[in-house]
Amino acid sequence: MPRTPLFFYHLFPNVSITVYPHSVYTLIMLPQQEPGRTYEKLTFLQHPGSRLETDTDEQYAQKVEAALGFVCNVNQEDVDICEMVGHGVRQGPYEGGVFSPTMEHTVYRYQNMVIDALTGAAPPLYPPVMKDYEAHMAGRSG
Numbered sequence: 001m002p003r004t005p006l007f008f009y010h011l012f013p014n015v016s017i018t019v020y021p022h023s024v025y026t027l028i029m030l031p032q033q034e035p036g037r038t039y040e041k042l043t044f045l046q047h048p049g050s051r052l053e054t055d056t057d058e059q060y061a062q063k064v065e066a067a068l069g070f071v072c073n074v075n076q077e078d079v080d081i082c083e084m085v086g087h088g089v090r091q092g093p094y095e096g097g098v099f100s101p102t103m104e105h106t107v108y109r110y111q112n113m114v115i116d117a118l119t120g121a122a123p124p125l126y127p128p129v130m131k132d133y134e135a136h137m138a139g140r141s142g
Contacts, residue, residue: 012113022050025071044068
């Protein structure tokens with residue numbers, strides 16, 4: 001089976017676009033007035049060329065429903081993880097930083113992009129290139 005790339009785009013701070021060979025979906029996260037609450041709007045677009053000539057209407061509808069179900073399932077897994085992390089963070093003091101220096105640079109970068117946007121930090125807390133997290137943190141003041 002040939003490998004077809006998937007593309008994941010994130011538009012800071014709250015828009016995600018995922019491009020599959022057969023479909024595209026967008027996810028917009030909208031903070032609510034109540035702290036800790038976010039509304040998600042998911043839009044799923046199926047490319048009409050993904051329908052095979054031999055597909056009946058029912059078969060094609062099942063394929064679209066299966067693809068949407070997969071997207072919604074993965075998204076719900078992400079929501080569950082975020083809610084568990086949020087619950088854990090609220091349990092006591094959290095000093096911030098990288099959770100796993102080898103695996104979580106994207107999470108750390110996103111956290112600091114949010115902080116930089118909220119505080120107007122200049123220069124940004126998270127440099128464009130950071131090879132050593134510990135050395136970077138040791139050099140920070142405050």
